[in-house]
Amino acid sequence: MTADYRAQRRGLILNMICRFGPVSRTRLTALTGYRAASVGEITKELLTERLIVERGSSSVGHGRRRELLDINKAHLCALGIGFSAGCASLIAAQIDGVILRRVELPIAPGASRAELAGAILREAVKLLEALEGREVIGIGLCNPLFDPTAYRGNSILTSYLHFNDWIDLQLRPQLEAQTQLPVSIFSAVTLPALAERRFGAARGVDNFLCIELSNGLGSSICCSGHVVAGAGGVAGELGHTVVDASDRGAPLCYCGKAGCVERTSAFPALAADILAALDSGVSSSLSAFYDRAQPLRVQDIRRALAEGDQMCTYYVRRAAGRLGIAIANAVNLLNPELVVLFGFMTGLGDVFLRQLETSIRENVLALSGGFRLRVSDTLERDLPLGAVAELFSAYLRVADYSWVYDLPDSGADGESKEPESDQMEGSE
Numbered sequence: 001m002t003a004d005y006r007a008q009r010r011g012l013i014l015n016m017i018c019r020f021g022p023v024s025r026t027r028l029t030a031l032t033g034y035r036a037a038s039v040g041e042i043t044k045e046l047l048t049e050r051l052i053v054e055r056g057s058s059s060v061g062h063g064r065r066r067e068l069l070d071i072n073k074a075h076l077c078a079l080g081i082g083f084s085a086g087c088a089s090l091i092a093a094q095i096d097g098v099i100l101r102r103v104e105l106p107i108a109p110g111a112s113r114a115e116l117a118g119a120i121l122r123e124a125v126k127l128l129e130a131l132e133g134r135e136v137i138g139i140g141l142c143n144p145l146f147d148p149t150a151y152r153g154n155s156i157l158t159s160y161l162h163f164n165d166w167i168d169l170q171l172r173p174q175l176e177a178q179t180q181l182p183v184s185i186f187s188a189v190t191l192p193a194l195a196e197r198r199f200g201a202a203r204g205v206d207n208f209l210c211i212e213l214s215n216g217l218g219s220s221i222c223c224s225g226h227v228v229a230g231a232g233g234v235a236g237e238l239g240h241t242v243v244d245a246s247d248r249g250a251p252l253c254y255c256g257k258a259g260c261v262e263r264t265s266a267f268p269a270l271a272a273d274i275l276a277a278l279d280s281g282v283s284s285s286l287s288a289f290y291d292r293a294q295p296l297r298v299q300d301i302r303r304a305l306a307e308g309d310q311m312c313t314y315y316v317r318r319a320a321g322r323l324g325i326a327i328a329n330a331v332n333l334l335n336p337e338l339v340v341l342f343g344f345m346t347g348l349g350d351v352f353l354r355q356l357e358t359s360i361r362e363n364v365l366a367l368s369g370g371f372r373l374r375v376s377d378t379l380e381r382d383l384p385l386g387a388v389a390e391l392f393s394a395y396l397r398v399a400d401y402s403w404v405y406d407l408p409d410s411g412a413d414g415e416s417k418e419p420e421s422d423q424m425e426g427s428e
């Protein structure tokens with residue numbers, strides 16, 4: 001048997017165990033069509049390497065039991081490193097997306113990159129020490145598409161190319177030298193979709209959109225099973241699509257245009273509308289508990305909404321209506337079967353989410369209307385999880401075995417998964 005053929009059979013068994021585990025050798029034999037002896041030999045090798053484990057047994061009648069095999073979730077790990085405004089995050093995660101450790105490193109404005117690299121290297125080494133005894137397959141670095149050491153509010157006008165070059169040419173080789181692990185770089189544009197597809201609400205879904213609702217409005221797109229980055233790596237900039245071109249005197253978005261949905265309806269715009277109304281004397285239950293010296297938070301608005309506050313209800317519904325139009329435009333373009341919403345604005349609760357869903361569904365073409373809408377909390381702080389997802393997909397060579405993940409769930413020792421609801425709901 002050639003080495004290639006052997007590697008292919010081993011890869012298939014490993015992916016079958018990932019897809020169907022806990023699963024018996026008998027079922028693996030039936031699923032793969034390989035001889036029972038070959039399945040026994042390959043699974044023995046995988047057990048010796050601790051990539052899989054024996055996990056319980058299933059009854060096959062007459063008091064006989066079959067041992068079940070599962071991927072060794074606690075053994076296979078990877079590190080993910082991401083950047084947000086003012087912060088670098090490092091996570092250590094298992095192959096099933098469970099985050100074992102998380103470190104948040106504050107980035108001071110104007111921090112030197114040498115200091116930042118030093119701090120990241122120290123924390124990465126500490127994380128690896130904590131994972132001793134497990135197999136760490138690599139490190140995934142998220143390219144943030146902005147420069148977190150020069151971040152001033154929403155500023156895509158600040159060139160980030162230097163920072164991206166620094167990640168590629170400085171941080172990556174230093175990390176590789178220090179940890180002796182392979183380091184891969186992934187664009188922030190693709191990571192939400194990659195994380196949701198492997199660990200979150202979009203498992204098994206080939207056409208979906210992830211929409212971030214926070215200080216900005218971004219999207220991450222999966223078309224026919226391919227996560228899309230675009231020619232220049234900036235696909236999905238939904239926030240800078242114009243939804244209101246009627247007001248020529250409107251203040252400009254930081255991207256240089258008027259009427260961008262982000263400029264009028266992402267969280268900073270919503271907060272500014274509410275604060276301006278408060279300052280102009282509009283009555284609101286916010287006045288009773290909100291300290292005007294503090295920044296307005298999602299929790300404050302949510303509390304006012306729960307108290308039936310008319311002013312907050314008006315602005316939240318208006319923002320949700322506009323965001324919904326932008327999302328509906330994306331749905332019309334791409335015809336997804338699932339739209340995953342994430343980001344801290346989803347914490348505004350039912351008043352926001354209901355209006356958002358109404359607005360999306362009112363503005364999509366009827367022919368594209370058969371999509372599901374889900375709220376995910378997988379991604380709130382976990383973009384590095386997308387990098388980890390991609391490392392494991394490469395490790396398992398999932399692309400070669402993608403058909404395995406489309407196989408139906410029924411089988412001798414498979415337990416059927418719970419059916420998904422069509423309504424908007426949170427995911428685990």
Ligand SMILES: [Zn+2]
Binds near residue numbers: 240241256257260263
């Ligand atoms: Zn804009």
